[in-house]
Amino acid sequence: MRERIHSIDTLRAIAIFFITIAHVQPFRGFGTHGNLVFFVLDTIGQFDVPFFFVTSGFFLGAKLHTTSVKSIVRGTGRKLGSIFVFGKLVSVTAAVAVAAIVGSSVMSELSDALFNFSPASLLYYGDAQAVPLWFLSALFFSIVLVSGFVKFDKIRYLLPVAALFHVVGILSMNYPMVLDVPFRIRDALFFGFFYVALGYTIRTTEWTPKENHSHLYLGAVGFFLGAQLIEQYAIGYIIGENVLTQTVYLTEYTISTVLLVLAIFAYALSNPQLGKNTILPTVGRHALGIYLLHLPVFYLLHATKQFWIPVIGFPLPATLLWQLTITPLVYVLALGTYLAMARLGVIDPEGSHIPWLSRLRSRGGLSVRSRLSNE
Incomplete structure (x- = not known):
């Protein structure tokens, strides 16, 4: 598996599209049938x-060993840290721009971004004023947890311990009558840790699903998609007693999600050339950029509708056309913006997302050395 696994890149492109759906929420509130469509789309996308x-x-499993733990954690922290700072700057900039467009207080937005959060919200949960950034924090701390098991040579306990925490998270989130944890559980310990440990275990055990079994894995994907829809509906509308015509019940993950993700990943490994001759693998390699930019793009689109709705002469957001096209539009605009930033040198997709900071430091260092040499 040293060659590029096109199927993983392809599925990244698909997964980030479902993440965009989850945040843009097309069809939600668009009548009973609209709620049903969004419920199905969001539930299917819980694998994302x-x-x-x-x-x-x-x-991670290909490079994390006892002797490489320190360098891997340091390198991961540096890279994810730069992405987090970039995402935070984009989020704050978009919030300020939206405030200016709609006529609300720009200073209030800046104040919230700079001061209205707790240290835990910023450093651990990663959602201070920029909710999607929680993934970066959860990924970093999940890698730290996995690295700890590797460092102390306790790999045999890794997946069982991670699974135990994840079960606690699932039960507390979806079945509080069984177990109710009095703190937030969409984080590294109860969510990301298990899935990172699962991927690490798949790689280090060298499990290679056979290509001639790919149709079986695809069948399993379809089966567990159905199971997830049933479980999600039961949690929200039978146990939770919600009414679909009035609300769309959403949760983060379920028991079925584990099996669905495992089936999808097995299918990807059994069919590594999936999507090779399409644009999807290329898009998938830039999934992170879409993740960082899709919400700012969406918020800006909504903020500017006061200008373009009078031009077109009717409320486009209230139409079926808008519901059908808004997600692909945001997806494409976010990708295009990210690629433009990369071309202009604002970011390095393969490295630091704040290379300009390094350049400023370099210039500052050169200036200091120049002054010292002149003296």
């Missing part, structure tokens, strides 16, 4: 974030 965790763990 876990898939990215598993993928990270899978590639």
